Amino acid sequence: MTIAGRDDGPVSRRLRLGMVGGGRGAFIGAVHRIAARLDDRYELVAGALSSDAKRAHDSAADLHIAPERSYDDFVVMAKKEASRPDGIDVVAIVTPNHLHHGPARAFLQAGIHVICDKPLTTTLEDALDLERVAIESGLVFGVTHTYTGYPLVRQARGMVAAGELGAVRVVQVEYAQDWLATKLEATGQKQADWRTDPKRSGAAGCVGDIGTHAFNLAEFVTGLRVEQLSADLTSFVPGRVLDDNAGMLLRFAGGARGMLWSSQVAVGSENGLRLRIYGDKASLDWGQEQPNALTFTPYGEPPRLIRRNGAGTTPVAAHASRIPAGHPEGYLEAFAQLYRDLADQITAHRAGRKPDPESLLVPGIADGVRGMRFIAAAVASSRDGARWTAI
Numbered sequence: 001m002t003i004a005g006r007d008d009g010p011v012s013r014r015l016r017l018g019m020v021g022g023g024r025g026a027f028i029g030a031v032h033r034i035a036a037r038l039d040d041r042y043e044l045v046a047g048a049l050s051s052d053a054k055r056a057h058d059s060a061a062d063l064h065i066a067p068e069r070s071y072d073d074f075v076v077m078a079k080k081e082a083s084r085p086d087g088i089d090v091v092a093i094v095t096p097n098h099l100h101h102g103p104a105r106a107f108l109q110a111g112i113h114v115i116c117d118k119p120l121t122t123t124l125e126d127a128l129d130l131e132r133v134a135i136e137s138g139l140v141f142g143v144t145h146t147y148t149g150y151p152l153v154r155q156a157r158g159m160v161a162a163g164e165l166g167a168v169r170v171v172q173v174e175y176a177q178d179w180l181a182t183k184l185e186a187t188g189q190k191q192a193d194w195r196t197d198p199k200r201s202g203a204a205g206c207v208g209d210i211g212t213h214a215f216n217l218a219e220f221v222t223g224l225r226v227e228q229l230s231a232d233l234t235s236f237v238p239g240r241v242l243d244d245n246a247g248m249l250l251r252f253a254g255g256a257r258g259m260l261w262s263s264q265v266a267v268g269s270e271n272g273l274r275l276r277i278y279g280d281k282a283s284l285d286w287g288q289e290q291p292n293a294l295t296f297t298p299y300g301e302p303p304r305l306i307r308r309n310g311a312g313t314t315p316v317a318a319h320a321s322r323i324p325a326g327h328p329e330g331y332l333e334a335f336a337q338l339y340r341d342l343a344d345q346i347t348a349h350r351a352g353r354k355p356d357p358e359s360l361l362v363p364g365i366a367d368g369v370r371g372m373r374f375i376a377a378a379v380a381s382s383r384d385g386a387r388w389t390a391i
Contacts, residue, residue, distance in 0.1 A: 014043040015343055018081060018088035018112075020074045020103045021095030023049035023059030025190055028117060029094040031335060032144070033063070036092070038336035039322075041343035046081055046088050048074045048103075074103040082110035090115060090140070090346055096194040097202050101126040104141075108133050113140040113346050115339070119212050119375060120368030122202035127372040134365040140349055142342040143368040145216045147273060149337030151308045151329065152294040154361060155317040156277070156284050157221045159296070165279030168222055171250065171258035172276040175214040176269035180206075180244050183237050196242055203379045205242025207233060210273075211262035211378070212371040216363060217275055218260065219370070221284075224252040226374070228390050229260075233382035236265050248378060251388075292328050319358045338362050 017036055022029015029049070036042040046069040049059040053072040060070030071077035081087040090113040093103050101121040104114050114134070120143060121127045134141045147153055159165065184192035194200040195209055202208050219225060228251040233243035244265045250258035266272070273288035285295040292308040306312045309325035320337045323329060341359040348355035373391045381389035 015041060015089045015346060016045045016086065017042040018046040018048075018077065018091040018107075019044060020048050020077070020091060020093050021050070021099065022047070022092070023055050024062065026094065027191055031332070032092050032094050032115075032117075032339075034332055035335035035339045038332065039340045039343070041340060042090075045069060045086075046071070046077065048072060048077045075106050078103075078106040078110040078112065082112060088112060089350075090342070093117060096200045097122050097208065098200045101130055104130055105133055108137045108139055108141070111137070111139070113342075113349070115142045115144065115342060116368065117144050118216075118363075118368065119202065119208050119371050120365075121372060122200075124369075124372045124376045127369045131365050131369050138349075140342060140345045141365040141368075142338060142345075143363045143365070143371075144335065144338055145213060145220070145363040145367065145371075146331065146335045146338065147213060147217050147288060148220050148361060148363055149320060149334035149341075150288075150291050151313070151317040151320040152286055152291060152306065153217070153221060153334075154320050155306065155313055156275075156286055156294055157223070157361075158314050158316050159284065160222055160277065160279075164282060164296075165277060165284060166281030168224060168252070168254075168256045168277060168279050170276075170278040171218050171222055171224075171252065171256060172274075172278075173214045173218045173258065174261040174272065174274050175210040175263075176261070176266035176272035177210065177264045178267045178269050180237065180240075180264040181267050183239060185240075196240055198241055201242060202375065203242075204233070204375045205235075205240070206244050206262050206264045207231075207246045207378050208375050210264065211246055211260065212374060213273065214260050214262055214275075215374045216367060216371060217273070218250075218258065220363070220367075221275060222252070222256070222277060224254060224256055226250045226258070226391055227253050228388050229374075229377055229381060230386045230388050231378040231381040232386050233378065243382075246378065246382075248381075288331075291330060291334070316358055316361075 048071040050056040056072040093116040185196045231248040245263040248260040282298040294306040297303040341362045344359035377389045
C-alpha cells in the first residue's frame, strides 16, 4: 500500500517508529523502546504516548520527540503521519489490551506497518476484524510474543521439525509468577490495576497476560496445534474478578497430549516460563530464567546440554544471537530479536523483495488471532465445568 506524499521507497536508513501508549509510568513501552534501539534499526520520532494530553506531551519531551509529532489522539496521529513525506514507517501499540484494536486498525488503514503487544485484542471478534484489515492491507503485522525470539527456543523448534525427538507425545508448559499473590490492584499499582479489570484486560486475567505466552510457546516450538482444551480458571485472591491461576489439559492435532499451568499467585516464582517436550525418541527442556541452556535427552542416553552459540546449535539459533558464547543473552535481547526480524520484513516489503526466511519466525496476525481463540476457549471451558472445548 502506498500513501500519497509518503516516501515509500527502499530504506537505507533507520526505520521511523511511532508509538501508541508507553508514556510516563508505563512498563512495557520502555521495553519496546530498548528492543527497537538495540540493533540500531529504528528511530522513535512520533507518539501518542497517553490519552491524557499533558502526560502525552510531557512523555514525548522526555523521549526527545519533536512537539509537532506528539499527539494525544491516535486517529490524528495516524492521519498526520501518513501524510508526511517523513512519516513513520511502523507503529508500536503498547497500550492496555482494550486499546489494541482501534489504534492497530487505524494505522493499518493509513498504510503503516504495525507491531502490537499481546494479547491481540480483548475479544475474538475484534481480533478477526483486525486480521481481515491486516490481510487486505498487505502490511507487516508483528505480535510481540517475546519468548519466540530466544536463540534456543528457535533451536528447539528446528530440532522438533527435523524429527530429532521423533513423534511428539507429551507437551508440558508452565508460566508461574507471584506478583499478584496479594490484592496489589487495591493499592493503585498501575500494572496490576488494568490487568485485573475486565473492561481493560478482557475476559481473562492470568490466562490472557501470561497463559497466552505459554500457549504460543508450546505451538511455536512443537509446530502442533491445540485442537481442544479442558480448563479450570480460578481467582484465589478475595475480591479479584479475573483469574489469577489456571490449569488446563490440552489435546494436540496428531494425538499428542499436554498440560498448561499459568499462575500469578505462585509464591516464590518470579518469571517461571518452562517448556518440556517428550517424543518417542528424545525430550527437550527449556526454561526462561536460564534461557541460554537447552537440555536434549535421547532415550536411554545421558542428557546433553546445548548452550547458545555452543556445539550443536544451528544457524537459526545463531541468527537470533548477538554476543560471543559465555556472555548471557536474555529478555531484552529476545525482545530485540523480534524488532530486528520485523525490520527485515518491513525493509523487504518496501523494496519489493522477499525477506530472509529466518526473519519470518516472528508471530504475526494469525498467531494473535490464535491467542484470542485460546483465551475464548479457556474461559468458556472453565465456565462450563472444565468441559472439553474446541479452539
